[in-house]
Amino acid sequence: MFEDIRPYRDNEVVDVLKKLANEPELINAIATFLVPKLTKRFPSLTRKIVQWSLKKKIKNWRTIDDIQLHVAKYLHKLVENSTKGFSYDGVDNLDFNKPILFISNHRDIVLDVALINWALFKCNAKTVEAAVGDNLLHKTWVADLMRINKSFIVKRSEKTKREMLTASKTLSAYIHHSLTDNQQNIWIAQREGRAKDGMDKTNAALISMLLLNKDKAMPISDYLAELNIVPVSISYEFDPCDHDKAIELAQKETNGDYKKTADEDLKSITQGIVGQKGRIHIAFGDPIIGDFTDSKAIAAEIDRQIINNYKLYESNQSAYQVLHNEIPENELIPQLLERVKDLSEVQKRWLLTMYANPVFAKKSLTANDIDHV
Known part of the structure; x- marks a missing residue:
């Protein structure tokens, strides 16, 4: 199966x-x-x-747990060597006697779920089975490497609408089966692809996919209770891939498109792992329960929690202030000044935007108008 x-x-x-x-x-x-x-x-x-x-x-x-213990040792070294502090909160409010479907914002290809796992490991909770798109699995050995470390595959490369619908139904059934029958925690990103502009927004189509396995007669509230969705906010003080993301976003703005190189995803994974990230904070939210009319309403609640729980750093505030003419560019914090010095004006604006958007999102929460800077 x-x-x-x-x-x-x-x-x-x-x-x-x-x-x-x-x-x-x-x-x-x-x-x-x-x-x-x-x-x-x-x-x-x-x-x-x-x-x-x-x-x-x-x-x-001999077992998956043997591999996970080795990965935990590596994560400990990674946090020590590439961050200036790792913290998390909200765990005490969760009931780990029932499997959880964690849905988080998505900034780094590998580290997002790895760091959520590190937080869970530190508090003696089960690590997650993680969703990984088949667009990252061009080679069989890469898929083997991911699947042996508790990853399941999200098929995004199906050629017809019928094939995509079948794949989505299978994925929906698998996630429900893994949660309820296998008693496994699950992680999936709130949207396909990283939020390269720093604007964390849940794709309602993701929620629709999760609900495909629901019996039509079952109320959404009952199915949500079975899924036990918990939003997670991951906040990086600095993004090791910010320079490359800014170049990509600027090229899309200028030329209308951007084509990845063959080894670009691998480069991003490596840079995300070894690059300096400053401080990192993970905030676990509250389970999504209650009556919701549709997928959009559920996605909006996930957005509200992720944005509300997102930890803002001086890197975010400084970028926001420059873009809103509250301080001159030369008063950016030194780390941001260093990051933008070799960029064009358009690229520089995008780099600052990705740091500023979480501030804008928080300010927009009360107005229910989450949009781009």
């Missing part, structure tokens, strides 16, 4: 790990990431050493 989209199970771990340990592209990617200079000078030797080290490390891994 759900064989082509579900995460791998414990009884599949050993075979999948063997495949991955013999995947040349993965070995090369690890070598390039860990020891780029050595890989460039002695590629063959370095790859052999990396493969030997990988096989030694994974030889005793």
Whole structure:
């Protein structure tokens, strides 16, 4: 059941790990990431050493939990090395005796869910099964790598409307099945693709997809109680990919489109992981319960919580003040001045916009007019 989209199970771990340990592209990617200079000078030797080290490390891994424990150790080092502080709140208000469908804003391809998992791990709660779009899984080994770490696949590349509807119904059924039958926590982003402009907005179509599995006779409120949706706000003081996002947004504004390079997603993932992020805060909201008329109303409540719980940093306030002529550009905080110095005027405006939009969103909440700067 759900064989082509579900995460791998414990009884599949050993075979999948063997495949991955013999995947040349993965070995090369690890070598390039860990020891780029050595890989460039002695590629063959370095790859052999990396493969030997990988096989030694994974030889005793037998379950998904074994892998998750290793990932937790890596996340601990990542937080220590690439942030100036990690905090979270709202966990005490959640009942972890019932599986939760976490829906968060989406800023980083990998880190959003990884950091939510880190917060859950630190408070002894189950980590999530995470949704990942098949647009990121161009190679079989990449899909294997994601599925062995509790990810399930969201099919976005179906060619016809009928195929897309079938895929959406299957995904809706899988999420409900995983929550209610498998008792797994789930994570999915509030929209497809990162909010590169800093404006966090839930796609109502996502909520419609979640409701596809609902029996027509069942009230929405009852089905929401089964899904147990909890909005999550992820706030980064600095975005390691802000420079590239600003260039993309400026090009879209100027030329009307933007074409990714073949390795752009991998570059974004790497930069998001290793780049300095300043402080990070995760705020867990309250379960979405009660009577809602439709998907748009549910999406609006998710937006309200995500925006209301979003933690604003000086980076956000400073960018907002410049864009609204409250302070001159040369009074930006030093970190933002450094980030915009090599950008064109259009690119600079977009970089500041992505930091300013969370401030604008909070100010707009009371007027119910969430829009772009």
